[in-house]
Amino acid sequence: MDKKFVYTSKLAPYIKGFLKERELKGYNSSAIKFIFLEIDKFCNEYNIQDDYIKEETIDKWRSTRPNDSDRSLYMKYNAWIQLGNYMRDLGIDCYVPIPYRKGAKNNYIPYIFTHEEINTIFLLSNSLKIRYQYSGTMIFTMPAILRLLYSAGLRIGEALAIKNKDIDFEKRTIVINDSKNNTQRLAAINDSLLPVLLQYKEFRDKNPIEKILVPESPFFVTQRGKSCLGESVRRWFSDILNTAGISSKLGGNPPRIHDLRHTAAVHSLAKMVRNNIDVYCALPMISVFLGHNDPRSTNNYVRLTNEMFPGIIQLEHPTSLIFPKIPKSE
Template sequence: MSPLRARAEEYLAMRRALGFKLTTQGRHLMSFVRFCEERCVVRVTADLAIEWATQTSRGSGDEVYQARRLDVVRIFARHLQALDPATEVPPADVLSRRYRRIPPYLYSPQEVAALMGAAGTLAPALRAATWRTLIGLLAVTGMRQGEACRLERDNVDLQAGTLVIADSKFGKSRLVFLHPTAAAALRAYERARDRLFPEPMGGTFLINSRGGPLDGHNIQHTFAALIAAAGIQAPPGRRPPRLHDLRHSFTVATMLDWYRDGGNVQARLPLLFTWLGHVDPKSTYWYLQAVPELLALAAGRLQQQADGRAVR
C-alpha cells in the first residue's frame, strides 16, 4: 500500500467516525489516489490535483463539477499539510463554481399513471409490485429515491399513516404523513410482499425480487426502460426524465396548489422545506425561479399586493 493511500484511508476513517458519510467524496478521493499512484507520485501538488479534477472519467467539461472534485482534494491536502508541510493545497478560485441547476422534468399526473402502468408489466410479479409502489410513493410524498430504498419496516406505521425518514441526507430525520389512499396501497404491497417472503433477507420495506433491499445504484436502468415503455420524452435539448424528478414534480405541484387556493405561500414554505428534508430554505425557493408557471403566479401575487396597497 502506498503512503498516500494509507493516509487517505486513515483520513476517511477519521471523518466517518465523526459522522460524515463521504459516499461520493470518498470515491473521488480514492480515484485521485489511484491517479497519483499511476504516476508514482507520493505527495499532493496543486498542478496534479487540477489535472485530475479536470480529466473526469465521464469527460465532463462542467467547471462546477470539476471544482467539486477539486474541493475533495483540497480538504484532504489541508489535512496532509499538517503532517507534511511540503504538501500543496490547490487554490480555491482556480475553477469556476457558479452553480447552474438543470431544470427538472415535471411529470403530469397522467405520466405518473403511465409509469405505474408500465411498472405493472414487469416480471416477476413482486418486481412489478415493488416498482409500482416505489413510483407511487415518490410521487405522493416527495421522498428522495434513496430514502425510499432504505426505508426500514420498523419506520413504517400504516395504522397511524406515518413514515419516519431516519438519518437521511445531512444526517437529518423527519416524519412524513400518508394520505389514507397511500397507506392503503402500501398495506396491499406489504401483504403481497409478506406472502412471497415471510422471512426477508433485509429489514427494508421495499424489496427486490430476491427478497433483498433495492439497490439504489441499479434502479436507474429499470426506470429508463419504464420511461420508454410509458412513451415519456424530454423536450429537445433537455436531459432524459429521472426517477428523482418525481420529487421535483411533487414539490412544484404542492406549490402550485398553494398559489391557486389563495393561501399564504410564504408562510407555508417552511413547512415544505421541512417536509422535503432540505437543510437550507434556498433549496425550496429555487423552484420559484426554475418553473415559469410558479414564477408567473408569484409575480401575480406580488402585483395583487402592490395594487392593494396603492388603492389604500
C-alpha cells in the same frame, strides 16, 4: 465491481469500501466512479505510497488539473471530501480539503412531469414484466416505490433506506433517517399511498424469507429478501419512460427518477396556491416536506411552478421571496 472500474492505488481499499457503502444505501455512483478512477490513476502515476490522504497529496493532485472547469473541480473536490470523511469514520486520521466553491452553482434544470405523465408512469409500473427468470428481481416493489417517491417527495436513497420499524401504518407516518442533511424527519402516508404500501407489504410478507419481518430489516426488498439497489430502480424507471415515450422537452435535460421529487414539490406548491394558500406561507411547508435545511433552497420551485403552470403565482418582483418588501413606518 465493474471491470471498467478497477482501483489499484494505496487508496483503492477505501475507494471500494466507500462505493460499496453508497451502493447499499441506494445512491447513484456512476459519476463519482469515474472521478475515483482519475484519483486512483494520479496516485499510481505519482507513486503516492500513503494509505491515507495528506494535504500535500491534494495540492499535488490539484496542480495536475489546470484545464478542469470550475464545475468539474467542484465535483472532484467533493469526491476527495467524501472519501476523506469515510476514512475518518473508519478511524483513519487524514486530511479533508475544504469545498471548492467556484463551481457550486448547478444550472441543471430538472424535468417536471405533467399529471398525465405521472399517471402513465404509475400505470406502467403496475404491468412491468421480467424479461428472463431471475429470482432476485425487485420488480414487484416498483409500483410502491415510485408512488412513495412522488407522494412524499423522497430521494431514492432515503426511500430504500427505510426499515420496517420506520413505518407506522396506524399513525400513517414514515421516519426518514438516512437523509442528505443527516437529519431525521417524518413523511406522511396520504390516502392514495396507504393502500399501495399495504398491498406491497401483504405480498412481500408471503415470501418465506428469514427475518423479512424483523424491525431492522429493509422495507423494500428483492424477491430474495435483499435490499433493493438504486441502480435497479433507475433501470426499471428508464424502461417505463421509454415505453411511455417520455423524453426531454424542447432540448432540455432528460427525465431522471430524482425528478419525481422535484415534480412532487412543484405539484404541491401549485395545489396550495390554487387552494388560496399564500405562496409566502406555502414555501416553508414545501421546505419541511422536502427536508431542506435552508428554506431558500426551496425558492427555485416558484420559478419551476410558474413555468409549468403559467400565471398561477403572482409576484411583484423576482426576488421578493428572498427579500420581501417591508412597508415603511410612518
